[in-house]
Amino acid sequence: xxxxxxxxRAHLAAVAAIAAVAMTAAACGSSGKSGSSGALxxxxxxxxxxxxxxxSHQPLTGVAAPGYDEIAPASNAYFQYVNAHGGIYGRKxxxxxxNDQYDPTITSTDVHQLVLQDNxxxxxxxxxxxxxLAVVKYLNSSKVPDVFVASGCECWNSPGSYPETFGxxxxxxxxxxxxxxxxxxxxxxxxxxxFYQDDEFGQDGVxxxxxxxxxxxxxxxxxxxxxxxxxxxxxxxxxxxGAQVVVAFSVPAFTALLRLNSLKLNFSPxxxxxxVGSDPITLAGLLESFAKQGGATVSGNALTxxxxxxxxxxxxxxxxxxxxxxxxxxxSQYLSKLPLDGNVAYGLAAAYTFxxxxxxxxxxxxxxxxxxxxxxxxxxxxSVAPYAYSPTNHNGITGGYMAVIKxxxxxxxGPVQVTxxxxxxxxxxxxxxxxxxxxxGIPSP
Amino acid sequence: xxxxxxLAAALAAAAxxxxxxxxxxxxxxxxxxxxxxxxxxxxxxxxxxxxxGQISIGHGAFMAVGGYGGALLLIHLxxxxxxxFGGSVVIAALGGAxxxxxxxxxxxxxxxxxxxxxxxxxxxxAGQYTGVFGGDQGLSVSISAPAFLGATFPxxxxxxxxxxxxxxxxxxxxxxxxxxxxxxxxxxxxxDEVAAALSGLNVARLQILAFVVSxxxxxxxxxxxxxxxxxxxxxxxxxxxxxxxxxxxxxGGLGSLLGAVWGSLVLVLVPSYLTxxxxxxxxxxxxxxxxxxxxxxxVLITVMLAFPAGIQGGLRRLFGPAAPAxxxxxxxxxxxxxxxxxxxxxxx
Numbered sequence: 001x002x003x004x005x006x007x008x009r010a011h012l013a014a015v016a017a018i019a020a021v022a023m024t025a026a027a028c029g030s031s032g033k034s035g036s037s038g039a040l041x042x043x044x045x046x047x048x049x050x051x052x053x054x055x056s057h058q059p060l061t062g063v064a065a066p067g068y069d070e071i072a073p074a075s076n077a078y079f080q081y082v083n084a085h086g087g088i089y090g091r092k093x094x095x096x097x098x099n100d101q102y103d104p105t106i107t108s109t110d111v112h113q114l115v116l117q118d119n120x121x122x123x124x125x126x127x128x129x130x131x132x133l134a135v136v137k138y139l140n141s142s143k144v145p146d147v148f149v150a151s152g153c154e155c156w157n158s159p160g161s162y163p164e165t166f167g168x169x170x171x172x173x174x175x176x177x178x179x180x181x182x183x184x185x186x187x188x189x190x191x192x193x194x195f196y197q198d199d200e201f202g203q204d205g206v207x208x209x210x211x212x213x214x215x216x217x218x219x220x221x222x223x224x225x226x227x228x229x230x231x232x233x234x235x236x237x238x239x240x241x242g243a244q245v246v247v248a249f250s251v252p253a254f255t256a257l258l259r260l261n262s263l264k265l266n267f268s269p270x271x272x273x274x275x276v277g278s279d280p281i282t283l284a285g286l287l288e289s290f291a292k293q294g295g296a297t298v299s300g301n302a303l304t305x306x307x308x309x310x311x312x313x314x315x316x317x318x319x320x321x322x323x324x325x326x327x328x329x330x331x332s333q334y335l336s337k338l339p340l341d342g343n344v345a346y347g348l349a350a351a352y353t354f355x356x357x358x359x360x361x362x363x364x365x366x367x368x369x370x371x372x373x374x375x376x377x378x379x380x381x382x383s384v385a386p387y388a389y390s391p392t393n394h395n396g397i398t399g400g401y402m403a404v405i406k407x408x409x410x411x412x413x414g415p416v417q418v419t420x421x422x423x424x425x426x427x428x429x430x431x432x433x434x435x436x437x438x439x440x441g442i443p444s445p
Numbered sequence: 446x447x448x449x450x451x452l453a454a455a456l457a458a459a460a461x462x463x464x465x466x467x468x469x470x471x472x473x474x475x476x477x478x479x480x481x482x483x484x485x486x487x488x489x490x491x492x493x494x495x496x497x498g499q500i501s502i503g504h505g506a507f508m509a510v511g512g513y514g515g516a517l518l519l520i521h522l523x524x525x526x527x528x529x530f531g532g533s534v535v536i537a538a539l540g541g542a543x544x545x546x547x548x549x550x551x552x553x554x555x556x557x558x559x560x561x562x563x564x565x566x567x568x569x570x571a572g573q574y575t576g577v578f579g580g581d582q583g584l585s586v587s588i589s590a591p592a593f594l595g596a597t598f599p600x601x602x603x604x605x606x607x608x609x610x611x612x613x614x615x616x617x618x619x620x621x622x623x624x625x626x627x628x629x630x631x632x633x634x635x636x637d638e639v640a641a642a643l644s645g646l647n648v649a650r651l652q653i654l655a656f657v658v659s660x661x662x663x664x665x666x667x668x669x670x671x672x673x674x675x676x677x678x679x680x681x682x683x684x685x686x687x688x689x690x691x692x693x694x695x696x697g698g699l700g701s702l703l704g705a706v707w708g709s710l711v712l713v714l715v716p717s718y719l720t721x722x723x724x725x726x727x728x729x730x731x732x733x734x735x736x737x738x739x740x741x742x743x744v745l746i747t748v749m750l751a752f753p754a755g756i757q758g759g760l761r762r763l764f765g766p767a768a769p770a771x772x773x774x775x776x777x778x779x780x781x782x783x784x785x786x787x788x789x790x791x792x793x
Contacts, residue, residue: 099720103683103685104676105680109479113472116601133582133583134674134675199575199580199582
């Protein structure tokens with residue numbers, strides 16, 4: 001009841017705003033859509049003269065919540081910051097994220113509520129591959145912008161069938177290629193084992209790895225099911241195959257299980273872990289709590305020391321980096337309860353990208369204006385490599401740097417490299433450099 | 446006569462639903478479709494527990510069977526929706542028959558344990574055969590409104606019509622079954638197995654039949670829910686779903702089909718209402734996501750304290766004629782020796 005009254009009020013406000021603009025337009029004789037002046041109108045569902053309402057589905061409780069439940073509050077913190085400093089052309093962003101518990105049925109309910117009842121302008125950063133796949137068709141048939149999905153699945157890059165959907169983070173195929181290329185160069189002739197999650201995430205990653213690592217070097221390829229926490233058989237198989245390097249496409253909990261099981265079996269290969277499963281702070285916490293459940297005491301930081309991984313956002317250990325300074329400031333102002341870990345950085349960075357896109361979409365944007373803005377390409381900002389966005393490519397960040405975990409932070413060990421998703425596409429060093437963060441912390445329109 | 450009465454009630458309900466679906470907004474239509482999908486599954490469960498006296502904590506697994514079965518028929522054979530739903534019913538009924546044979550030998554906590562295992566184990570099968578079931582991502586399912594309704598016809602309204610129509614048909618069939626000889630035999634078995642056997646009833650066969658009917662309903666509910674949510678995936682058929690179905694059946698009133706409707710309404714509307722309420726009172730995302738879970742528990746306890754026979758039982762006590770409460774109180778879950786006051790148990 002409350003909400004329907006609210007919607008009705010929103011409609012009234014919209015009608016009033018349109019009437020006001022019509023009069024202004026009549027008086028001035030012009031009302032440029034993307035000009036720097038002119039009244040703010042309710043140009044699209046979810047947009048009023050005062051605010052932009054966007055929605056998302058996030059795992060706030062349940063199996064996927066630890067760590068990932070920090071992302072949406074972090075994004076919201078950035079929106080609060082933007083709202084406090086002028087908003088988007090004067091409009092405030094209202095970010096409504098609903099808990100889907102990582103259950104696709106609930107995701108579907110949540111997204112229908114956001115689109116049909118709350119009338120959001122766009123869905124932003126919906127988290128998870130299986131969850132978001134439940135709604136991607138619906139969002140595209142309803143012509144609701146579906147931007148910067150929080151998953152590196154290649155499936156979001158399908159402009160023909162999903163024109164409204166855009167990926168954001170470094171996709172798993174590209175990431176697999178970067179990790180594979182590093183392993184191929186630095187561990188020539190060594191026996192290599194794979195440990196991966198048996199779904200699109202792990203499979204895309206392995207696809208990328210196989211583009212780079214010769215088949216003859218791979219001695220074991222072990223997958224795990226995220227619902228089964230016993231990975232001792234996989235680790236035993238990796239050890240039996242004599243793997244000297246283990247490349248893992250795993251979520252943080254399973255990276256920790258891999259590490260602890262190896263420790264128990266006295267098996268110490270060089271670990272190479274995808275960005276998704278290697279956030280040092282999350283990982284150290286999980287290692288310590290899992291060991292405690294098993295009656296042992298370990299130092300999380302000691303166990304993550306030396307893990308090779310990659311990053312596509314500036315390293316959190318680099319305190320002099322302008323972006324990390326901005327993140328540190330935002331965290332202390334708005335997120336004092338959370339550590340500045342990979343998840344918080346992720347949420348802040350995704351929100352920054354959305355604000356970039358909204359400024360580019362213009363003063364009174366329609367939904368299509370946002371899609372056109374991203375299709376036209378976004379300038380590089382918070383990520384170390386440029387975006388792939390074009391009318392025919394809906395992938396996001398195109399590269400990253402290799403790094404080693406040292407004392408609980410990523411320490412870059414090479415230049416930023418970029419690549420594509422094809423089997424033969426070369427991996428090249430990124431010639432440009434990352435722009436520093438704007439002094440205001442807000443992208444310029 | 447009974448059939449005519451049930452049909453008349455269903456037609457009246459259909460008219461009300463049609464009017465509501467046009468009056469209310471698209472999101473309400475979507476929620477109606479969701480409720481209808483749950484109603485079918487809960488109705489099957491309430492028949493199983495309330496009429497035949499068997500328990501299942503694993504009905505989510507049969508929803509998964511129906512959902513995946515329907516999705517595969519839709520994707521690979523391109524069957525029209527009505528045939529897909531029929532196919533799901535058959536597939537889930539077969540599953541129910543297989544499991545029912547085992548279930549007929551088990552009693553009380555052992556049966557509960559076996560069904561619990563089913564709910565936990567079955568969804569992981571999807572992860573084992575990723576080529577067929579799509580693994581963790583599942584399979585996407587969608588139906589669209591027929592062309593003659595026009596391009597601007599709201600898809601959510603079409604979903605509501607399809608699911609509510611199917612649910613009404615299922616409810617009419619179940620109501621008649623409950624009133625028939627089979628239904629009376631089930632009650633006899635529920636109230637006293639020994640007496641039923643002495644009267645010449647084949648207890649095991651009746652119990653298996655109840656499981657088949659109940660699984661078929663769960664399968665249909667699963668297929669409807671798949672169409673509504675647009676996906677079948679292991680994450681959608683967790684133990685939480687099975688417990689939710691059981692909760693809805695108990696909350697609505699065991700053995701009562703109208704109770705299944707009340708229970709499903711609570712299952713769908715209360716969490717969504719509480720989340721909105723928490724959010725509109727300025728609670729943060731994390732807090733507003735925990736409040737509904739806690740409040741849901743409170744609602745559950747309150748209803749069970751106030752109406753031990755469920756919502757339908759409570760309504761009858763408040764508004765009905767001065768007849769004995771007809772929906773079963775929760776203690777019916779335990780086997781009882783007395784068969785006295787339940788000859789006239791309704792199924793409506």
